[in-house]
Amino acid sequence: EQAGKGEYDHFMLKEINEQPTSLAQAIEGRIDPANGRIALSDFEPGTFEGIDSVQFVACGTSYHAALYGSLTLNQAGVRSSALLANEYSVSAPPVDDETLVIAVTQSGETADTLNALRQANAEGAQTLTVTNVVGSTAAREADDALFIRAGPEIGVAATKTFSSQAVMLTLLGQRIASDQRGEPRADTESLLAELASMPGAIADVLDDSDAAAIARRYADSQAYFFIGRGLGFPVALEGALKFKEITYEHAEGFASGELKHGPLALVTPETPVFAIFTGEEDEKTLKNAEEAQTRGAPVIAVCPDDHPAVEAADDHLEIADTDQDLAGLLANVQLQLVSYYAADLLDRPIDKPRNLAKSVTVE
Numbered sequence: 601e602q603a604g605k606g607e608y609d610h611f612m613l614k615e616i617n618e619q620p621t622s623l624a625q626a627i628e629g630r631i632d633p634a635n636g637r638i639a640l641s642d643f644e645p646g647t648f649e650g651i652d653s654v655q656f657v658a659c660g661t662s663y664h665a666a667l668y669g670s671l672t673l674n675q676a677g678v679r680s681s682a683l684l685a686n687e688y689s690v691s692a693p694p695v696d697d698e699t700l701v702i703a704v705t706q707s708g709e710t711a712d713t714l715n716a717l718r719q720a721n722a723e724g725a726q727t728l729t730v731t732n733v734v735g736s737t738a739a740r741e742a743d744d745a746l747f748i749r750a751g752p753e754i755g756v757a758a759t760k761t762f763s764s765q766a767v768m769l770t771l772l773g774q775r776i777a778s779d780q781r782g783e784p785r786a787d788t789e790s791l792l793a794e795l796a797s798m799p800g801a802i803a804d805v806l807d808d809s810d811a812a813a814i815a816r817r818y819a820d821s822q823a824y825f826f827i828g829r830g831l832g833f834p835v836a837l838e839g840a841l842k843f844k845e846i847t848y849e850h851a852e853g854f855a856s857g858e859l860k861h862g863p864l865a866l867v868t869p870e871t872p873v874f875a876i877f878t879g880e881e882d883e884k885t886l887k888n889a890e891e892a893q894t895r896g897a898p899v900i901a902v903c904p905d906d907h908p909a910v911e912a913a914d915d916h917l918e919i920a921d922t923d924q925d926l927a928g929l930l931a932n933v934q935l936q937l938v939s940y941y942a943a944d945l946l947d948r949p950i951d952k953p954r955n956l957a958k959s960v961t962v963e
């Protein structure tokens with residue numbers, strides 16, 4: 601097992617560090633920034649022309665990636681929703697043959713997600729899975745499959761697969777929107793150029809992160825909160841899931857604007873708030889963060905160096921200034937590192953947290 605970890609103490613840290621490579625693998629041959637069109641050569645031109653709406657079904661980290669994908673689709677003008685696969689049997693919105701149901705699952709074997717996929721198949725929706733595992737049940741049972749090519753992920757906590765899922769869903773969303781419209785969106789060229797530079801931007805985060813110091817500084821806190829708006833919201837949820845999963849500490853993610861609708865009652869000087877800035881109404885997120893600060897909570901801003909939040913916050917985790925569709929991915933890498941170092945300080949069994957399995961094959 602130690603051999604598989606290479607120079608790292610844990611598979612999780614190895615897999616976090618693999619992200620520049622796994623992301624490059626995910627996009628390889630699938631985008632062509634030079635001509636500004638989305639290749640996504642996995643699908644024939646016009647494949648998604650007749651799609652009226654998209655439903656994503658997924659669990660856990662994959663659900664957060666699905667929410668990310670769904671928000672990018674909505675922003676691109678395509679009706680879409682992200683649904684917890686384990687809720688789908690009791691609350692699925694209606695589907696027909698113009699509905700595309702996308703099952704997002706790293707393993708392709710999660711029972712809840714397979715159940716939702718089977719329900720969608722039975723009800724006559726078109727289905728697609730976005731998965732890491734070629735030959736998985738989801739890949740066999742969905743009408744079509746898009747592989748994220750992240751390579752094997754051993755740590756129970758999903759890390760590199762989240763980044764690859766989110767990127768592939770962003771790309772797929774652009775493709776669905778352009779098939780519907782008959783031409784790519786005006787901003788496609790710049791998005792693709794930024795996407796091509798993502799592996800390098802993630803490498804920069806990994807080379808120069810203050811996450812270990814931040815984890816140490818806030819090690820004795822009572823609870824950890826994560827807030828974000830727009831695409832920062834699924835990243836806040838994912839930051840909190842990762843943190844609670846491997847540290848066993850109380851962590852919650854909220855949409856920034858929700859803080860004042862209840863969670864603010866939990867905020868004290870003992871509850872650091874990680875605020876994620878993706879360039880979507882950041883001034884509002886900053887205001888929400890300052891409301892927490894007024895209650896004594898330290899705020900850690902995850903944002904570019906020249907962002908106004910740096911001045912206002914108590915601490916800063918830096919990300920490159922990039923397209924708002926992609927900023928959350930860089931923020932997520934910083935938060936993965938914070939969780940990892942916080943769990944390491946507590947000496948937790950990081951790769952195999954108690955009570956959890958890598959793939960949940962029971963309902």
Ligand code: AGP
Binds near residue numbers: 663707759
């Ligand atoms: C996240 O760190 C967990 N491993 C878990 O939430 C996981 O994402 C979920 O069980 C779904 O798994 P899947 O992607 O293999 O379907």
